[in-house]
Amino acid sequence: MKVLVINAGSSSLKYQLIDMDNEAVIAKGLCERIGLEGSKLTHKVGGESYVTETAMTNHTEAFNAVKDALTTGEGKVVDDLSEITALGHRVVQGGSNFKDSCLVTDEVIEGIRELSPLAPLHNPAHIQGIEAAIDVFGKDVPQVVVFDTSFHSTMPPEAYIFGVPYEYYEKYSIRRYGFHGTSHRFVTGRCLELLGKSENPEGTRIINCHLGNGSSISAVKDGKVIDTSMGLTPLDGFIMGTRSGSLDPSVVTFIMEKEGLTPAQMDEILNKKSGLLGLSGISSDDRDVTTAAREGNERAILTHKILEYQIAKFIGSYYVALGGMDALVFTAGIGENQTIHRSRICRLLECFGVEIDEEINAEVHGREAEISTPDSKVKVYVIPTNEELVIARDTKAIVEAMAK
Ligand code: ADP
DSSP states (O other): OEEEEEEEOSSOEEEEEEETTTTEEEEEEEEESTTSTTOEEEEEETTEEEEEEOOOOSHHHHHHHHHHHHHSSTTOOOSSGGGEEEEEEEESOOTTTOOSOEEOOHHHHHHHHHTGGGSTTTHHHHHHHHHHHHHHHOTTSOEEEEESSGGGTTOOHHHHOOSSOHHHHHHHOOSOOOSOHHHHHHHHHHHHHHTTOSSOOTTOEEEEEEESSSEEEEEEETTEEEEESOOSSTTOSSOOSSOOOSOOHHHHHHHHHHHTOOHHHHHHHHHHSSHHHHHHSSOSSHHHHHHHHHTTOHHHHHHHHHHHHHHHHHHHHHHHHHTSOSEEEEEHHHHHHOHHHHHHHHHHTGGGTOOBOHHHHHHOSSSOEEOBOTTOSSEEEEOOOOHHHHHHHHHHHHHHHHHO
């Protein structure tokens, strides 16, 4: 079975065609600047990239460009779209209703639309992607939606209710939802396998650190999330590439008043101009901040100290929430590659009996490894994440269940 995984943004569309017989990526690509001047498609097969500059005024045109890339020209990987059994879409916000992945129906599209106030930049774009896919693939090709929030739906109310008047939770569904759920789910599954507990996760306590451009940490007990660092939106938690993470809420109103900012302008500062970028003044990319820190740049050094300190504090609080920690997992761009942060975060966790082998840690970039010492009280793993594969697996499972 071949599954096409889709991540539709407002002006972009990422795709991966996965052969589910061996879970191998057949082709992947990205449509950029949809609806804007200079739109282009980059299609990748094996090590080769094929770039097509073509007008894509909407998502349907983008899907048609993807269809052409998959079925014609040098990057052709299928003779006809009918070889693709199903599509799996990433959806950022599933609210409290969508606790699992599901087949797309008119009702499901409506449900995703109703959640748009909670994810105004994402959910409307996902709907555009789903509707465009129906236009190009036809109504008979099954489409599945996989939500970033679903894996976190097991959190208890004490973890997801904020300390503002309860009426806002009732009126506007303001609560912690958590994001990166597909990634947390993937690494939890793999971690349980490594612990030899996938058949029986009862009693396991795992803390996952997804550290990328956007970052989040989750506390997983018995294989289920009990708390996570992102909140109503992906802004909550600790500093990220350009996001502030948690801070004293009065900082927000104070800056707005002093600088005469609108809510939208303040939102832009918190989401796009803070974090590594805002603190270091150098870049949102941790590699640039690391280079500057190595050269002795004081702000870069401070930025890294803040990042590692905040992450260690989250892990400490989740240690308490879980009543201990059997395994600590690092994943995503920074978690998989930035050895220096893994090393310093683990040093901050020595009081929990965390001990890593610095030589092994220094050699692990973008591959799975156990980096803790045999004496460490906590297993520390690097597990590369694979959100597309989770989406493809769910899509396959739902399509197969339909056929029964
Ligand atoms: P996104 O959240 O956009 O998926 P990633 O998971 O790719 O982002 O993470 C991006 C971050 O990871 C950047 O700060 C970057 O510096 C870091 N990163 C990514 N790849 C590497 C690498 N090979 N070596 C070091 N750092 C990396």
